[in-house]
Amino acid sequence: MSDETGVPSYLIPRISPEAAEFFAGTVRGELRVQRCASCGLHHHYPRMFCPHCGSDELTWVTASGRGTVHSFTVIRQQGIPMFKEQVPFVVALVDLDEPGARFIAQLPTVAPEHAVIDMRVQVRFRPASEDMAFVEFEPHE
């Protein structure tokens, strides 16, 4: 358990080289995603290669942090400690306003009965370790 954050160490992913900029951004409070210079689409998780068109002409941009819920579920049964104590909670697929990038994240401030598809959301960061924060979303407007 990392004392500061309450996130158990076994839930902290290894930072892979292609994702280093993404995680560094989460510590600064910036949502960094890759944009393809060839097709103009964004993607997440970070890669060496655009999954939309196959180009390797990728640049990092800071996303607006705003997006739309594409779908969601309410997790009511979870065996992993931390999550087990947190149920019920909402997990959503969020399409960023920047086309092409989809995130999967918790909506921790949205009560299960208030979660709906198409709701507008905005990113927030939950510190997980010295080197990263987890991406979450909360209602926007």
Added chain:
Amino acid sequence: MNRRVCVAGVGWADGPKTPDLTAMGLQAQAFGRATADAGLTKSDIDGLASAGYGGMHEVQLAEYLGLTPHWLDSTSCGGSSFEFHALHAYRAIQAGDVDTVAIVYGNNELSTAGRSLGTGRSGGGGAAAMPYPMSFELTTGLTLVGAYAMAAQRHMHQYGTTAEQLASIAVQTREHAARNPHAMYRDLITVDDVLGSKLVADPLHKLDCCVVSDGGCALILTTEERARDLGRPLVYVRGAAAGMTHHSIQGMPDLTVTAGAVTGPKAFAEAGIGPSDVDTFQMYDSFTYTVLVCLEDLGFAPKGEGGAFAASGALRLGGALPTNTDGGGLSATHPGMRGLFLLCEATRQLRGEAGDSQVAGAEIAVAHGSGGWLSTMGTVVLGTEPV
């Protein structure tokens, strides 16, 4: 060379609860029963396929069984691995690379792991050990059930599919389980029972989810020529196709369409059939939604109308498309992966050996496997006559 391919034998291990058997023991039991059913001995087997364990599993299994096959397939892409195996074996037998392939699966999931399927067991190796893409998913607390639930939720949003329609799939499957003495759960249930069972991940309830059991089965494919000599009722492989769309749910291009939309029509075309020719459908029912979306993708119902089709009673014995006639993963058996059980049940139906669960006059059966998070799909068309 383009030889016709038939099922030579099928066999089932004990189940649904076998605390005294190992996974390997279940596989050996199923293999032994399938070879006996075929009238073959182990020396007749020159190809072996299996999945569900670590690297070199099928090699280990061959050693355990005392086999020295020259053709191996360890394709391991989730629960549909066995439809991929059947496709690969079908092509290899057609081409003359191998004559007789055993596909084997068995696992004591219930006795070793308990009933936490798809909702997380422990930290395990932890996030550091996760495959790279999954490290962005499991840190959210999403579960396997939750991934399917998000897909179901989207389908409901787009097409007005209801929880009652999903529940009807579980209800009809249980009717079939009630006729299967080896099924895990046999008491009849209602739509209200499903909706009244605990929500695991909205909109999926406990009874929308497959069981956790022990069990195993084996299928042997061979040439038509050899199958004729063996004297069992002939069951032909008429067509097969496999494909994928994504790995984890965050990468699924459209939550309401699976690779079945490609593999179904492709396998049907090779088999020279259309959806209306199918007498019985053996469909990987990891969750009720898996069935619903694939009913549409394989063309049994138009996109968006799978719910109404299922709720009409089409899936029960006597209905338009008797589905999962052994009680399925939802009620009968699911020892971690179910793809091979679909092929074995399809064979049992086409041989006319399904007893109380027999679909009268069944001539065409389709087995459709789904693996991962609706990720990998394989369709196999079997029939009592060649194409």
